[in-house]
Amino acid sequence: MTQRLTATASDFAAAFTALVNARREADADVSRDVAAIIAAVRANGDAAVADYTRRFDRFDPDTAGWTVPAAERRAALDGLSPDLRRALDLAAQRIAAYHAAQKPADSDSVDAAGVRLGARWRPVDAAGLYVPGGRAAYPSSLLMNAIPARVAGVARLAMVTPAPDGALNPLVLAAAEIASIDEIWRIGGAQAIAALAYGTARIAPVDVITGPGNAWVAEAKRQLFGVVGIDMVAGPSEIVVVADADNDPDWIAADLLSQAEHDPTSQSILFTDAAGFADAVAAAVERRLPTLATEATARASWQANGAIIVVERLIDAAPLVDRLAPEHLELAVADPAPLFDAVRHAGSIFLGRYTPEAVGDYVGGPNHVLPTGRRARFSSGLSVTDFMKRTSFLSCDSAALAAIGPAAVALAEAEGLPAHAASVAARLDG
Amino acid sequence: MTQRLTATASDFAAAFTALVNARREADADVSRDVAAIIAAVRANGDAAVADYTRRFDRFDPDTAGWTVPAAERRAALDGLSPDLRRALDLAAQRIAAYHAAQKPADSDSVDAAGVRLGARWRPVDAAGLYVPGGRAAYPSSLLMNAIPARVAGVARLAMVTPAPDGALNPLVLAAAEIASIDEIWRIGGAQAIAALAYGTARIAPVDVITGPGNAWVAEAKRQLFGVVGIDMVAGPSEIVVVADADNDPDWIAADLLSQAEHDPTSQSILFTDAAGFADAVAAAVERRLPTLATEATARASWQANGAIIVVERLIDAAPLVDRLAPEHLELAVADPAPLFDAVRHAGSIFLGRYTPEAVGDYVGGPNHVLPTGRRARFSSGLSVTDFMKRTSFLSCDSAALAAIGPAAVALAEAEGLPAHAASVAARLDG
Structure with missing residues (x-):
């Protein structure tokens, strides 16, 4: 059963602290394996990458081809249904518009002492984009990583994605075509990250690597941080929903499950001021779960990491939300302004009853690559500036x-x- | 002898590539020691910190006091000479003015589809600032780290600095008073970084840790990146000077030595279009070296890592500078505009004959915490936004x-x- 907490209970402080501190990130000790893979790729280049790819992906780039031919990308785009094509185009257009407004301004002025000073921004020369293979190969994620780089003005965008048994997701290839990715390499894992960071005979090195991946990919990025720039240390996804009793419990249940279905380690938390509404949402979750193709994952996540917390007044949720510093925060109330003003730590906030978090995953415009695991206390979602750097100057x-x-x-x-x-x-x- | 290269020589490409790839960063394998220290502090808190402090600093915080009393800080400030007091005040005022202009603007608008969307910036709750002990305890560095945090609006600034044998640098304490540091803890090393990141019974945890340190400190920050935000992976300092023959060779020699005197691993490189001027600068370096109290360090750095490169036209230096992506770039020419436009990768640029890099170390205004080791390809100097985070929103x-x-x-x-x-x-x- 999902955890139920009541803010007025005598043991609430301890129970909430336990919830905040619960570790959901896998402690997979892959750091030694990853260090060995990085060292091998650095020493032996393409040969090492090909070796690992044959072993892990059962795919030989030397015989089957390292890159995806332009015709295959074009065919994937042409093969989309008109609906999906329109949806990807709308997503790309809205993401591009939002991120274009993020482009930082240069400064250049002379102060009272007669000193000229300022700063200017330039894109990095090349960015590498990791796209997972298999189930988690999401075209939306590709757009969210590639479009900010394009908007920044990065001249070369090299994508790596594993092709287990040779298979690639055609939706991802179509999205890569929409985002005008320059190179698609059929490699993945820590070996692909190392190849992008140090370069090989085939693959020119890049300056920044972004994109989600498994524990090996995440650890490789962490170890190579400083050799290249990286987006962030990413963990399991989270949503916090603050909802009053005037919501449809079924809508809120769907919102909670939309994070739970990502992974058993995902977390969904509801704050409400009405115990009866809390019951209704819990019941709606149970009703909806069996309808989902993702039921097993969603149920595991909801039972292990979900929580429903009843507070006296909704505004009391604000300091509790700040302690969680969630990736996603939904404020499903008639007037979200007071809570929006009071909360300090969240990756992205979704305001009102008609802004389910999932709309932001695809077509809202803001980036869906966001800080997890309480990192919204100090870090921000992916942005155009992650693909740029600032040079200060003085005269x-x-x-x-x-x-x-x-x-x-x-x-x-x-x-x-x-x-x-x-x-x-x-x-x-x- | 310092390396001399000529761009028209047949072996130039190989020699320059070797210069670009030369590793100057120590490969001290401290990662296991640091991991053990972090684990001990996480498990045993203050007791572990006190243990390491007794062992490494020969100083017992339990008997001598963990923090610096307000009266000691005030006395350090009152004890400054009027000249130094004015110099620190001018530095603080100019750094604050430059960084105030960096504060990012929030956005909030409604687009054609009727979607409200934007982003807002908030400071982190608390920042930790590392200040090295001993020779490299620089008040300027304290101001460069603390003032951006203050400008960002960070409510709590906790400084840690080792007190070897109980001694602290009064100049650093005076600078801490000027920057209104909230807490000064007399601890250092990886144990201090771990205490700031995870918190102990005495020391509340912080969200971001910045500031220079030795190999243990740098590795601790790298290992704790993700638990907290950090400024950057820092390496030895560098300067590239592009100078024509109309400069006073002695000025340019001083500029090159101003980086060389930091550390034997520092690097100073001169590009010029006149072989005679190259000779004159080399001679001026030799004349000036014996006058420096830092002669041994500066000579070691200049001999091991310095270089003088003669190019046919000064503009030819631009692509070579980009490959080095230096921390500091001086353009000591009558009209620096063409080179300033052509260069893409540098941490900070100093324009014209009257802007020695050292003026930027202290009183220019832009931050002197800058990317080293070719990291200006993808990263930027310390800024107000390193102490803030952005929350996107959608409605x-x-x-x-x-x-x-x-x-x-x-x-x-x-x-x-x-x-x-x-x-x-x-x-x-x-």
Whole structure:
């Protein structure tokens, strides 16, 4: 049974703290395996990648081909039903529009001391995009990772995706065609991440790697953070729904199950101020579960990690939500403004009764790659700036240096750095 | 002797590639030690921190005091010479002004489909700041890390700094007072990073940890990335100077030595279009070296990692600079605009003959915490946004959901996620 908590109960504080601290991330100790794979790819390049691919994916890129031919991508796009084609196009267009507005502005000004200073943004030269194979091969995820890179102005987008037994998901290929991916490599796992980071004879290195993956992929990204930029350390998905009794319990049940169906480690939590509504949602979840093709996963997640929490007033949920810092937060109330103002930590917020989180997974526009595992306390969803970098700049003429340089000399001397001091002092005298 | 390369030489491509790929970062294998320290602090909290502090710093926080009393900080500030006080105040004021302009704007708009969408920024709740002990305890570095956090609006700033044999640098304490640091803990090393990340009975956990440190500190931050946010993976400092023959060779020599004096692993590279000027700078370096209290370090760095590269035209340096992606780039020419436009990868750029890099270390305004080791290809200097996070949001009414929801249903069904589809479809019917 899913956990039920009541905020006025005497043991609530301890029970809620246990919920916040419950570890859902697998502690798979893959770090040694991943380090060995990275070292092999770094040393032996394509040969090592091909070896691992034959072993793990039962697929030989040397005979079957390393990349997906343009005709195969085009055919996948042409093979889409008109409905799906329109849906992917709408998603791509809305994601592009939202992310275009994220492009940061450069700055360049002269201050009162006569110093010119500012910052400018440039895209990275190349980005690598990981797309999982098998069940979790989602075209929406490809668009959410590739389009911000395109909007940033990245000139080269290299995608890697495993082809277990040679099979690729045609929907993913169609999405890759819509996103104008430059290269699609039929490789996956830690070996594909290492190949992107260090480069091989076939595969030019990239500067940033994003995209979801299994424990090996996530650990490879973590180990290569610093060699390349990465998006984030990702964990199981989460949703918190704050709902009053005026909602249809069945809608809220569907929202909770939309996270639960991702993975047994996913988490769905409902806050409400009405015990009767809590019962109704719990019943609606049980009614809906048997209708889902994803029933087994959703039920496992809901039973192990789900929770229904009854608070006295809905606004009381805000500090509790902040402790969870959830990836997704739905505010299914008539006026979400007070809760929206009060909450500080969430990856993305869905306002009102007609904004189910799933609409944001596909066609809302904001990115669906979001911080999980309480990381919304300090990190943000994927954005255009993850594919760009900022260069600051400074310019003094002799008058400006005369104004601020003596302070630099004093500090450099105090820090015991005489060449620093001399590089400024020489110009003050000169 | 420092390396001399000529771009027109037949072996230049290979020699320059070797320079780009030369590893300067120590391969100290501290990851196992650091993992053990983190595990001990996580399990035993303050007792483990005190143990390591007694062992590594020969200092017992349990008897001598864990934190620096307010009176000691105030006394350090009052004890500054008027010159140094003015210099630190000018630095703090200029850093604050530059970073205030970095504060990101929120967005909130309604698009043509009637969907309200946007993003808002909030500071993290608490930031931890590492300040090294001993020789590299720099007040400028404290200001560069603390002020962006203050500008971001972070409510709690906890600093950790080792007190070897009980000693702290009064300049650092004075800077901490100027930056209104909330807590100063007399602990350091990986144990201090672990205490900040997980919290102990005495030390509340923080959300982001920044600041330079030795190999143990850097590895602890890397291992705890994801538990907290961190600034970056930092390596040895670098400068690239592009200079024409109209410069005073002695000024350029001082600039090159200002990086070389940091550490034997630092790197200083000069590009010029005049072989005679290259000779003059090399000679000026040799003349200046014996005048420096930091001579041994600067000479070791210059001999091992320095380089002078003669190109045919200065603009030819741009693609070579991009391959180095240096932390600091000085363009010491009459008109730096063409090179400034052409270069894509650098942490910070210093324009013209009167902008020595060292002025930016102290009082320029832009942050001096910058990407090293070619990481300017994909990462940026420390900024206000490193202490903030972005929450995206979305709001549909029933009409807006009717406009975009059917596409979400189609994609969810295609991805095999029926509860996603149901959460949208229920509202389309409702």
